[in-house]
Amino acid sequence: MTSPAQPIELTDAQDPRTQMYCSLSDAALRRRQDTEHGIYLAESSQVVRRALDAGHTPRSFFLSHRYLESMQDVFAVHPDVPVYTGSDQMLEQITGFHLHRGALAAMDRPAPRSVEEVLHGARRVVVVEDLVDHTNLGAIFRSAAALGMDAVLLSAASADPLYRRCIRVSMGTVFQVPWSRFASGEHPDDGTVPGVRRLQDLGFRVAALELTDRAVLLDAPHLREVERLALVLGSEGPGVRQATLDACDDHVMIPMSAGVSSLNVAAAAAVAFWELRARGV
Ligand SMILES: C[S@@+](CC[C@H](N)C(=O)[O-])C[C@H]1O[C@@H](n2cnc3c(N)ncnc32)[C@H](O)[C@@H]1O
Incomplete structure (x- = not known):
């Protein structure tokens, strides 16, 4: 040596x-x-x-x-x-x-990966829309790695996975889980909509994790059967954008009790990753 x-x-x-x-x-x-x-x-x-x-x-x-x-x-x-x-x-x-x-x-810093590259062979994908908090993003990566998500895609405005706090909270899993960012300028408002369309073209069913009027419960049986699933998480403030919600195939919610209006986004993500994991081969 x-x-x-x-x-x-x-x-x-x-x-x-x-x-x-x-x-x-x-x-x-x-x-x-x-x-x-x-x-x-x-x-x-x-x-x-x-x-x-x-x-x-x-x-x-x-x-x-x-x-x-x-x-x-x-x-x-x-x-x-x-x-x-x-x-x-x-x-x-x-x-x-x-x-x-x-x-x-x-x-x-490694060379950025393309969206297509990180989606290759992926069955379960997380789409992070305009999440600005490095602690939340780090926690989402950690859960994504631990609960079998294959890739993370970030909107242009989302936080940077390679910032110190995010790396630390993720326990280094930001190096492990393949990730890419939708290019800035891909849409007039740098939104996730063109990304959702791209995922749909690649055969993904795209579900927004959000409490909306048309949302189905997270354990809805049809979601378990999906071969390729992308799950969109919303920002800490307003949640998933309306235009993105309109473009998604499903809205999915975790029912809340005790008068609590919503979960922290990283907590919601962990629950959803487990429930929506790829089953079978
Ligand atoms: C803290 S929430 C956004 C704030 C939320 N619009 C509110 O009024 O409380 C951030 C994100 O976490 C996810 N989320 C939190 N609780 C949820 C729940 N019960 N069901 C589905 N998604 C949830 C969604 O993706 C949401 O966009």
């Missing part, structure tokens, strides 16, 4: 080599020009490992002394990637927050 890179001890909180770990927002990292598609940060050794398992390319590692030993196997596979290390206090000074997960890595 190749020898791992010699760790570089950080002694200056202003060290320009670690700039991407402190001052840059997720949006600024995404826009960096020194790599084809920008950069994202993976937090925690488990998430870093998942990103590497998914074939993503590391630019540098940044971790406290305590974690050096346990990551030697990773460094050995990437001997040309710099490993920055320091005391907990030094790393905290650089990042501006307590690094309780101990390890970070700056990674090249």
Whole structure:
């Protein structure tokens, strides 16, 4: 096995080599020009490992002394990637927050995948419409991975799966579940409607998860039999857009009790993923 890179001890909180770990927002990292598609940060050794398992390319590692030993196997596979290390206090000074997960890595963002590519062979697909909360999106990815959804499609206005918080909440499953974004400008309002039509053309039955007057119950028998199903989730505020609802084949609801008007979107998604899972071969 190749020898791992010699760790570089950080002694200056202003060290320009670690700039991407402190001052840059997720949006600024995404826009960096020194790599084809920008950069994202993976937090925690488990998430870093998942990103590497998914074939993503590391630019540098940044971790406290305590974690050096346990990551030697990773460094050995990437001997040309710099490993920055320091005391907990030094790393905290650089990042501006307590690094309780101990390890970070700056990674090249992978090339975006096309909608057709992620739909190849898929039977159960999630369509996320204008979801802006990274915690909700991360939780949806985690449930999608755990409950057998094959792909996630995002409207142009939805949050970015590769933002730190989303990656962390998803436990790294954003690297695992294939995802793509409907192109901005695909529709005058960047809505999901053309995406719904595309899915229908590809043989998907498209169901909006929404409490509407025409909604059927989530456990309606005909939904279980569907060969290819796409489930549209609405935004945290207004829910699924009217134009999208009009384009969908079904509206599906989880009945509410105790005067509760709706579930959090990630909670609703988890319930629906399980009920609508692909059954049989
Ligand atoms: C929090 S809801 C949106 C707000 C909702 N329109 C309201 O007035 O409470 C966000 C999304 O979660 C899903 N959702 C939440 N509760 C649901 C339920 N009981 N049945 C079906 N979908 C639900 C839908 O996809 C919805 O668009």
